[in-house]
Amino acid sequence: MKKRKINIAVTGLNAIDSPGPGISVIRALRDSEAFDVRIIGLSYETLEPGIYMHNLVDKTYQIPLPSAGASVLLERLQYIHRKEKIDLIIPNFDAELPGFIKLKKELDKKGMKTFLPTMVQFDARHKVNLSEFGKKHRIKVPFSKMIFSANEIGSLKEDFSYPLVVKGKFYDASIAYSPDQVHSYFNKISAKWGLPVIIQEYVFGSEVNVTALGDGTGVTVGAVPMRKQYITDKGKAWAGISIDDKKLMSMTRKLIKSTKWSGGLELEVIKTSEDEYYLLEINPRFPAWVYLSVGCGQNHPEALVKLAMGEKVKTFTKYEIGKMFIRYSYDMIVDLSEFEKISTLGEL
Amino acid sequence: MKINKNVALSDSGFVFNPSTGDSFSTNPIGLEIIKLLKEGKSMDYVKASLLKTYTIEEATLERDCYDFANMLMKFKLTEADEKAEN
Structure with missing residues (x-):
């Protein structure tokens, strides 16, 4: 061809x-x-x-x-x-x-x-709106709160126990084990990404992510779930493996269907030892590990190009399980x- | 005790759990046990088979199998016990 x-x-x-x-x-x-x-x-x-x-x-x-x-x-x-x-x-x-x-x-x-997603979709899944998003779509989301000033750190103990997660509104997340650490991360993150800073409940479990593509009508064109195997000090996956996780796939399809998501996205999820899934974030674009989708038989970026050009795209029905990516520096x-x-x- | 259907086993003793992405290495006896369990055999059958093949005291075998079974459960390689063939 x-x-x-x-x-x-x-x-x-x-x-x-x-x-x-x-x-x-x-x-x-x-x-x-x-x-x-x-x-x-x-x-x-x-x-x-x-x-x-x-x-x-x-x-x-x-x-x-x-x-x-x-x-x-x-x-x-x-x-x-x-x-x-x-x-x-x-x-x-x-x-x-x-x-x-x-x-x-x-x-x-x-x-x-x-x-791309619409502005409404983009805003609804924003970190600062994630709790509401979780309620609306009946998905568990760790408890979170926005803070706008370092003065609010002292009162966090009323709502949270330590450790907790300090997050920037666009990027960055650090685990804080004490109010002093929250202070330090608050200053660092707010200087880089502005306010508010998000304080989130820390959920113990393994980090599983999904890269997916929605066609804008509620159909999931493709989705590949991955478990992080090696995590850098910045919380990024340096290695990961595609997994067979039906609950995670069903959560992805449900989300794309109910939001009529348009474009690439990444779900960041914590799976607890009791097999409960907590949605940490929805990133409104493909993740940096999206090439694993190609390795698993689903070329999501290529499918996105076809959708953008107004072409019909067949939905992917399967992917290879047990494919790994290992990042390297060069x-x-x-x-x-x-x-x-x-x-x-x-x-x- | 039953091994999850989707758990992949290789002859080298590499065990892969596709649901979690975890992988493990086991020795030839561990592999033999998992294979038998995956075939639907019960733990009693496995113990009897090992007792027949290897020179080992029954009490030691009992303890080791108990430990190994716990490990399999801990690593989420097993599913709820159903009707296993003896």
Whole structure:
């Protein structure tokens, strides 16, 4: 079968110790049997490794940080579009998604497709709204509370026992064993991600995650559950294995059906020793380990491209159990001239 | 005691529980026990079979099998006991 040529812009090129999903998404797209992809990397920092991975990324452009606002982003994307004729954009950061969701119609008019959750879906699953989300969809969620000031830390003992989890509104989570540690994490996390900071009950158990794709009508196009086997000090999976967990799959399908989720997503769940499942987070995009889905026989990023292009997609009915991913670090040697180009011209 | 149907066993003694993602290594006797249990044999049958094959005191075998069975349960490799063939 002849592959169709398509230009796809992808963010999340930060393949670092707490990696963005971009490189995994790109690898999945490169494995596509339907598309011959040209990858346009969209980066925020000059040291995102993906910028220099020319075997995966054909050309990279710097884009403005989400704090610059949607109109500045649109202007930059239009510039890139004029040069590259982007068919589709796959944003991979939680923090940038609101900007892309706002621009969805505008981008579509200009020929740049996206396949994203709606703003309502994005907001409903937000960490700060997760308790309500759990109640609405009858899913167990650890008790959590938002705090806006360090003065509130002293009174946490009324609602929580230690350890507890201190979380940023977009990223970062640390386990605190004392009010002093909460103080320290509160300062660190609020300085990086702003307020509120979320305090969450700590649930003991094993961490299981699901990468999935919803078609926007309630259908789960694909889903692969994974258990983390090796967790870094940043809480990221360095190794994981696909598992046969029917309850987790049923929870995923139920969530996608009831929210009519559109796009990729990751469920982060704790499974207790009593086989109870607590939903910790719903990430509104593919996870950094999404390439495992390809290894298990479900190419979720490729299916997302088809959905975005308005094509019919068959739902995946099976996946390989017992497939593992093991992440590794790798030192690239890069010429200063490349770093200079991306630093001064904003493209490479 | 029954081993979960979906537990995968290899001849090298590698045991994989696809429900949890856990994997274990067992020695040849452990493998023999799990295989028999997976075939639906009861623990009494397993003990009798081991007693016939190996030179071991019954009390020691009893204790070791008890420990091993507890370990299998702890690692969630077993399901509720149903009708096992003797």
